[in-house]
Amino acid sequence: MTPPTPLIAGNWKMNGTGQALVEARAIAAAATDAGVRLALCPPATLLERMSREVAGTKLEVGGQDCHAEASGAFTGDVSAEMLAEAGAQLVILGHSERRAGYGETDAAVAAKASAALRAGLEPIICVGETRAEREEGRALAVVTGQIRGSLPAELAGKAFTVAYEPVWAIGTGLTPTLEDITEVHHAIRATLMDMFGEAGAAPAILYGGSVKPGNAAEILALPEVGGALVGGASLKAADFLAIVAGAPKA
């Protein structure tokens, strides 16, 4: 099976008002290389405008979370169908900021992944251990457990992506060693193959956590690293594009 096309996705988190669309336009203008997929996941308030402004370019747009239901009495939530209508092609699910801050369980993430498929969105499902879990030698067990719990069986054969984001590496400037990233990505791939058979070879496995222009190339060159999920460095087109420039081409 051909390796997955690398994906470099920016997660803007709760950052960005209309003025920030200039960064998206600059990224879209530079997104001409067919060998790497590029995506930005802005706050829900910017999704529709961003997707209109980058329509016809190679820049994909995604949400940062969705509710498991299509509609209903869920104040403040946004459904996968709503994201899709606003122009999203992808949706980040199970980010550690939602697992930790909003008590999202693996089962809740799996239900959201089913919702994403229902709405025609490609889920980017995030997993990652805490500092304490790594120090206790449990990183692989935690991450593979999250994979088994957060990926519904119906993902088999569908387009989806996994992002390994160690909680302690997010926004801290710290990253695991290249050996540790490789070890976790291999464990994720083995788990996907176990769960989905041959189809488990298809999804890209992204690394996320303090990816910057200065460390992107060496991380992106690792075996089984199929791209990056970038937080802070995705807010400026120059930084994001410098990361993209370091990606090996599929």
Ligand code: 13P
């Ligand atoms: P940083 O790149 O800011 O560490 O954030 C990573 C992240 O959480 C992406 O989802």
